Amino acid sequence: MEKLRKEEAQDLIKRLKNWKLQDEQISAQWQFTDFTEAMVFINKVAILAERHGHHPEIFNVYNRVRLTLTTHDAGGLTQKDFDLAMAIDELLS
Numbered sequence: 806m807e808k809l810r811k812e813e814a815q816d817l818i819k820r821l822k823n824w825k826l827q828d829e830q831i832s833a834q835w836q837f838t839d840f841t842e843a844m845v846f847i848n849k850v851a852i853l854a855e856r857h858g859h860h861p862e863i864f865n866v867y868n869r870v871r872l873t874l875t876t877h878d879a880g881g882l883t884q885k886d887f888d889l890a891m892a893i894d895e896l897l898s
């Protein structure tokens with residue numbers, strides 16, 4: 806999949822609730838009530854990732870989860886990153 810232009814990424818990030826645009830990646834973080842709730846969320850993300858054929862980097866410390874998305878194959882952000890981020894936002898809405 807084709808890498809997005811900077812302006813395209815800047816436009817798409819506005820449609821996401823929790824995500825911040827960095828150079829070649831987007832990331833978001835959440836805080837849950839405890840470790841179990843964080844793990845439940847991570848497992849839902851895992852199922853979505855498999856469905857999308859696209860996989861976030863996952864960081865967890867106790868009740869906090871940070872996800873980062875980029876498309877390694879393209880060397881930057883693609884529509885796939887934004888599609889998965891949107892689906893992850895919907896998990897929490």
Ligand SMILES: C[C@H](O)[C@H](O)[C@H]1CNC2=NC(N)=NC(=O)C2=N1
Binds near residue numbers: 858874
């Ligand atoms: C062959 C397979 O589709 C690729 O390796 C996929 C799998 N999941 C992926 N996930 C992410 N985040 N970036 C990728 O480039 C990527 N590549």
